[in-house]
Amino acid sequence: MDDIDRLIINSLQNGFPVCNRPYLQAATALGLSEQDLLQRLQALLDNGTLSRFGPLYHAEQMGGALSLAAVKVPDARFEEVTEIINAFPEVAHNYARNHELNMWFVLATETAEQLQNTITAIEQQTGLSVFNMPKINEYFVGLKLEA
Template identity: 30%
Template structure:
């Protein structure tokens, strides 16, 4: 990645133009052609620094509810538990972390009832639990872009 790639990522992280020809608009800001913007973005996506280009929705405004879940899983049950958790499209992030609660995942669903059901299914099918269900009670900061360094 060169300096132009970094500027490009910074620009399209937070300020992607919502216009008929967005890459032409970006090109004008960076002093490169529309085609070069497209080529560069395709390259960056191929090498993996950009995961996706598009909208990130506020789940609450779409009527959904979300939570953070934590779970203690002994090593011999880890594979089965991860497969059970990951099988839900409602699970968007799932990480192993260095704590007694070693599996942490986020869950987005249409209702609190559905969240309860999913957590019960996970506990049952993987023989683990109880899952800690920690829905946010206050939001101080959500998903802010980090500077490209």
């Protein structure tokens, strides 16, 4: 990663243009060509420096619901339960954890009622209790790289 990559990462965390040519506008602000910005973003994704590049939606502000959930999954059923939970389109992320509650996942739904319905469906399909941990406060941790 070079100084230009660091500049891109630092800059684009603060917002991305909403216009007909957002990459061109962002590139111009960074002193780059649109093609160079696109190539660099793709390289950062390809080499794993960035895991994703896209908007972050605030589900609650859009009338939806978002929650962290956890399940205590027996080791012998871990793969089976993973497949069941990952089949739900409401599951945004799913992680194995070294903890008694060894599977943690994020649920994002269009309504609060749908969140509870999804939890209930997961419990019914897996036979396991889901621990729902809705956020109380959100804290943004920005990543700033030294150029």
